[in-house]
Amino acid sequence: MTLKKTALLLVLALTLRGGAYAQNLIVGADFSTRFDNREYAPNEFGEPQTLFSARLSPRIGVEWQQKNRLIVGADLLQNFGDDTKFLSKARPILYYQFNTKNVQANAGIFDRKELMGDYSRAFFSDSTAYYHNRLSGFMGRYQPASHPKTYVEMAIDWEGMYSHASREMFRILSAGRYTADRGFYFGYAFSMFHFAGRKGNENVTDNLLLNPYAGWEFNAYLDFDIRANFLFAPQRGRSVDHLWRKPCGGQLDITIRKWGIKIENNLYLGENLQPLRNYAANPATGLTYGQDGLYAGESFYATTKHIYNRTWVGYDRTFFKGTLGVEAGMVFHCDGTGLGTQQVVKLSVDIEKLFNIGTKKKH
Known part of the structure; x- marks a missing residue:
């Protein structure tokens, strides 16, 4: 049965059960296209390449009692220049969502944008997030x-199933923020990545990252956001030497905005947060941990020059009440070995429409 038929049957079944409560049919779609040209030849810790893709994520579902949603959709990705097949990737979206004035909970397969936490690029690089x-x-x-502006969240993402073809992998995420008076705020982000083995290559690697931070948002004609971060990354490769490595460092983030123009600077000073990157993850294939997916963060945090x-x-x-987003800029990366540049252009669309399909509660 195709995904489209499954979605239609789901909506029909819930509609037929709608005699007790009013229901809404949800129809929506996300679209984004992203150009990312990376000229990292002068850098030791970045890989030069060009990424250019488009994504469409249509979805359909039912909302009932204003608190419950059941959504079915598809995530369709096409890498430009990949003409070997109709789509580069086609994957399902399928989840239940409970939402009240103070609480939200999701279960299933859902978009990363459902997370509210501020996970820096040390956690997830731009390409990983996309x-x-x-x-x-x-x-x-x-x-x-x-x-x-105050919240706390926790999530678990099961990224790989134990088999001959893939590793068993799951990631626990948590983030929180407390916003005080006069624009001051405090918060944290946390990740625990369980990177286990596959059949025929039994090993487990533990990869943790903790990021407490404090910041200040204020306006002085321009909008400023200044944040001080501490990054602590304990990790252990049990197939390497069973030793806990505990690299850490500090980061200062400064963002200035006005009329959509943005200048952002992130200065990291500290140790290599990805010390297992070049160790062998699978001797049979010759892949290192960096190639095999242990690190989702930006590769520049593997700097051995103590600066990025x-x-x-x-x-x-x-624009248009947040339904259309435009992002274009130049990025400069300095890792202590050279200056690399990156050009990024991204356009995104997010639309959703509700239609009443049920009846009011019977008496």
Whole structure:
């Protein structure tokens, strides 16, 4: 049975059961296209390449009692220049969502944008966030309506099934933020990645990352956001030497905005946060941990020069009540070995429409 037929049957079944409560039919779609040209030849820790793709994620579902949603959809990705098949990837979206004034919970396969936490590029690089855009598992968040910039969330993403072809992998994520008076805020982000073996290659690697931070948002004609971060990355490759490596460092983030123009600078000073990157992950294939997927963060955090500076200069703004987003800019990367540049252009669309398909509650 095709995904389209499954979605239609789901909506029909819930519609026929709609005699007790009013229901809404949800029809929506996300679209994005992203050009990312990376000129990293002068850098030791970045890989030069050009990524250019388009993604369409149509979805359909039912909402009932204003708190419950059941969604079915598809994530369709096409890498430009890949003419070997109709789509580069086609994957399902299927999840239940419970949503109240203060609480949201998801279960199933859902989009990464459902997460609210501020996970820096040390956790997920731009390309990881774009190409691994779905989470498979659970997510729960508490966000008091009286303090919309204060929240705490936790999620689990099951990324790989134990077999001859793939590793058993899952990631536990958590983030929280408390916003105080006068724009001051405090928060954290956390990741625990269980990177186990596959059949015929039994080994387990533990990869953790903790990022407590404090910041200040204020306006002085321009909008400023200044944040101080601490990054702590304990990890152990049990197939390497069973030793816990505990690299850490500090990062200062400064963002300035006005009329959609954005200047952002991220300065990291510290140790190599990806010390297992060049160790053998699978001797049979010759892959290293860096190639086999242990690290989802930006590869520049593997710097052995104790410095990584990223500067973004460009335009980032939404239009039409947030349904259309435009992002274009130049990025400069300095890892202590050279200066690399990156040009990024991204256009995104997110639309959703509700249609009443049920009846009011019977008496």
